[in-house]
Amino acid sequence: MTFTSKLDPRTKLFLIACLSSSAVIMSHWTFLAVLFGISVLLLLLFGVNPWGMLKKCKLLLYMVLGIAILQSIFMPAGQAIITVGSLKLLSLGGLKMAGEFILRMLIIIASAGILSTSSSREIIQGLVQCKLPYEVALMASLGIRFLPVFAEEFRDTMIAIQLRGVDFKTLPFKQKIEVMGSLFQPVVAGAIIKSKALAMSIEMRGFRASPHRSSYLVLKCRIRDYVIMISCGILTALMMFCYFSI
Amino acid sequence: MKAVEAREITFTYQGQTSPVLDRIDFSLEAGEIAALTGLSGCGKSTLGYCLCGVIPRLIKGDFSGEVILRGRPGIVFQDPDTQIFMPSVEAELAFGPENLGLPRGAIAVRIADIAELVGINDLLMLNPAQLSGGQKQLVALGGVLTLSPDIIVMDETLAQLDAATQENVKRILMTLKQHGKAIIIIEHDISNLDIADQIWLLERDGLLRMPARKASANE
Amino acid sequence: MACCVCRLERQAQMNKAIAIEARNLSFAYQTKINIIKHLNLSLYKGETVVLLGANGGGKTTLGKLLTGILKPSSGELLLFGENLSMLPLFKIGQKLGYSFQNPVQQLFTVSVEEEIAFGLKYRGANAEEISRVTEQLMKLFEIEHLRDAFPLNLSWGEKRRVVLASCLALQPEYLILDEPTTGLDQKRIDILNRVLNNLRQEGVGMLLISHNQSFVRENAQRILRMEKGAIVDDLYL
Numbered sequence: 009m010t011f012t013s014k015l016d017p018r019t020k021l022f023l024i025a026c027l028s029s030s031a032v033i034m035s036h037w038t039f040l041a042v043l044f045g046i047s048v049l050l051l052l053l054f055g056v057n058p059w060g061m062l063k064k065c066k067l068l069l070y071m072v073l074g075i076a077i078l079q080s081i082f083m084p085a086g087q088a089i090i091t092v093g094s095l096k097l098l099s100l101g102g103l104k105m106a107g108e109f110i111l112r113m114l115i116i117i118a119s120a121g122i123l124s125t126s127s128s129r130e131i132i133q134g135l136v137q138c139k140l141p142y143e144v145a146l147m148a149s150l151g152i153r154f155l156p157v158f159a160e161e162f163r164d165t166m167i168a169i170q171l172r173g174v175d176f177k178t179l180p181f182k183q184k185i186e187v188m189g190s191l192f193q194p195v196v197a198g199a200i201i202k203s204k205a206l207a208m209s210i211e212m213r214g215f216r217a218s219p220h221r222s223s224y225l226v227l228k229c230r231i232r233d234y235v236i237m238i239s240c241g242i243l244t245a246l247m248m249f250c251y252f253s254i
Numbered sequence: 255m256k257a258v259e260a261r262e263i264t265f266t267y268q269g270q271t272s273p274v275l276d277r278i279d280f281s282l283e284a285g286e287i288a289a290l291t292g293l294s295g296c297g298k299s300t301l302g303y304c305l306c307g308v309i310p311r312l313i314k315g316d317f318s319g320e321v322i323l324r325g326r327p328g329i330v331f332q333d334p335d336t337q338i339f340m341p342s343v344e345a346e347l348a349f350g351p352e353n354l355g356l357p358r359g360a361i362a363v364r365i366a367d368i369a370e371l372v373g374i375n376d377l378l379m380l381n382p383a384q385l386s387g388g389q390k391q392l393v394a395l396g397g398v399l400t401l402s403p404d405i406i407v408m409d410e411t412l413a414q415l416d417a418a419t420q421e422n423v424k425r426i427l428m429t430l431k432q433h434g435k436a437i438i439i440i441e442h443d444i445s446n447l448d449i450a451d452q453i454w455l456l457e458r459d460g461l462l463r464m465p466a467r468k469a470s471a472n473e
Numbered sequence: 474m475a476c477c478v479c480r481l482e483r484q485a486q487m488n489k490a491i492a493i494e495a496r497n498l499s500f501a502y503q504t505k506i507n508i509i510k511h512l513n514l515s516l517y518k519g520e521t522v523v524l525l526g527a528n529g530g531g532k533t534t535l536g537k538l539l540t541g542i543l544k545p546s547s548g549e550l551l552l553f554g555e556n557l558s559m560l561p562l563f564k565i566g567q568k569l570g571y572s573f574q575n576p577v578q579q580l581f582t583v584s585v586e587e588e589i590a591f592g593l594k595y596r597g598a599n600a601e602e603i604s605r606v607t608e609q610l611m612k613l614f615e616i617e618h619l620r621d622a623f624p625l626n627l628s629w630g631e632k633r634r635v636v637l638a639s640c641l642a643l644q645p646e647y648l649i650l651d652e653p654t655t656g657l658d659q660k661r662i663d664i665l666n667r668v669l670n671n672l673r674q675e676g677v678g679m680l681l682i683s684h685n686q687s688f689v690r691e692n693a694q695r696i697l698r699m700e701k702g703a704i705v706d707d708l709y710l
Binding site: 292332333334335413416420444 | 657
């Protein structure tokens with residue numbers, strides 16, 4: 009764990025770039041299953057608990073599952089498993105496709121998990137030292153932060169509602185819809201107001217004040233970083249070769 | 255030398271009809287502390303924004319008048335949750351000097367000095383999200399001070415600090431004042447106005463200047 | 474000595490009316506800082522307690538535990554005799570009024586008027602009562618002119634007053650206010666003092682977290698001092 013968490017963020021970026029691009033390019037379930045196995049292994053190596061991660065992105069997983077089900081119904085291919093009249097409700101091909109989709113999403117989620125072992129400051133610096141302009145890297149990281157801010161905003165709101173003694177779950181359907189509808193504007197506006205305040209504070213701390221920006225944090229790749237990057241590159245190339253020669 | 259000079263500033267927020275500030279004049283010498291006080295909702299924060307350039311640069315609205323700032327401005331905002339954005343306190347303190355393009359060694363010195371001064375040495379490696387409201391406010395102050403601003407606006411920073419920390423921050427402000435900084439504190443608590451050279455009471459009909467408490471005590 | 478006797482008397486008097494009780498309460502964030510350590514505490518009905526302590530000492534965390542927003546890692550919490558960890562948040566909300574340190578987190582409607590009316594409206598109060606209570610509170614906290622304003626656009630002090638009004642609209646049996654005076658000018662603090670005094674007369678208990686010395690002097694009947702997650706001082710005035 010100590011070994012992997014001390015890796016340069018650029019190494020991690022390279023790793024997940026290999027993983028996720030392979031997952032997107034390869035569309036065969038055996039390859040995807042192998043990739044998925046590798047990503048779970050990597051998560052464990054980096055000291056991330058895969059179960060904990062799954063729990064955290066429950067909502068996303070439900071969405072993935074929902075899409076997968078729809079996909080398998082609307083894109084019938086191959087042998088039918090369940091039919092209603094002349095309509096193929098579930099087919100082997102559709103099922104395979106759904107399975108591949110789920111695996112692919114899980115690999116991408118795992119990639120995010122690997123990246124989360126570095127702090128956002130380190131990742132920004134990694135990108136900057138890869139010659140990405142600082143402004144772009146910072147904006148990207150703040151942009152990614154917007155989602156958690158939004159989620160936090162929503163969670164705070166739900167807590168605040170309950171603390172007013174209102175049980176959202178048992179409200180009549182009509183009132184539930186009414187409350188949800190009325191929440192939309194404040195929650196969105198709240199997230200936007202927060203982001204604006206953040207932008208203001210960034211500007212007032214001398215952002216873009218000088219044409220040359222220095223960095224207190226400087227990343228240095230060590231030998232093990234190079235070893236891991238090179239072996240990861242070779243492995244990816246090998247897998248690609250196998251995949252395309254089948 | 256006047257560090258801050260504002261003449262006839264009038265500001266109306268976008269989407270509102272009546273101005274929050276109406277032809278306000280204000281000035282502050284370098285090496286002085288001014289306290290802004292007045293009823294809540296009367297425009298103290300808005301005036302603070304005008305006196306460090308947030309308005310009209312970053313907030314939209316109808317602005318007229320003139321503000322002259324001689325030196326680099328810095329502001330500690332009221333909400334501790336929306337002015338800290340780095341994953342560690344150290345990175346937070348480094349952000350300003352990095353933007354100014356200071357060399358690494360100089361940044362390290364500034365971080366160490368300011369952390370010591372503000373009393374957040376022990377927090378440097380922590381994620382600000384884990385800190386208490388008051389600690390966040392100290393980190394925000396530190397993040398502004400590492401910029402080494404000449405004009406400092408503090409929007410009710412003291413209110414969220416415990417008594418001992420309040421006294422410490424007041425001492426820091428007195429030191430900064432001696433180094434020729436112009437400081438504007440927005441403050442309700444009368445017991446904290448003792449460090450001010452000037453007290454400005456903001457009312458609906460304009461800014462009134464009152465004699466400093468120290469002066470009145472002497473008289 | 475006299476103080477000690479007085480304290481015993483007081484406790485004897487109030488023994489029957491415990492509002493919140495913490496037994497061997499501990500709490501740790503994942504990061505292991507800001508820990509509450511084996512804390513024992515009884516808060517009584519009709520009593521005003523002020524919680525003091527250095528920044529980062531765990532005051533807000535304790536407030537959030539007592540309100541059920543955070544779950545203790547060990548120990549027990551009783552709210553009017555019921556196990557607080559078993560109560561759903563809305564049930565706690567029906568008894569406790571809680572004002573967050575940062576008022577932004579508590580505002581979620583499109584206008585000040587709706588904000589104050591929200592709890593009453595969805596707990597089945599009739600329109601007449603809602604409008605009576607809302608009007609009364611807006612007048613009390615001097616926010617009538619803001620009735621149609623979008624709460625999140627208000628100044629800090631105005632937001633604070635809206636949150637306080639929204640809490641009080643529900644007539645809680647116990648109040649926990651986390652730094653209620655930040656953003657308030659002396660005139661509005663005086664109003665708050667009056668309001669709290671009236672509630673005290675009605676027998677509402679409260680826990681106030683505050684650094685404002687004159688506010689503390691005005692309200693405190695009992696002072697708790699917290700240091701590094703433990704209560705180091707418990708003093709009846």
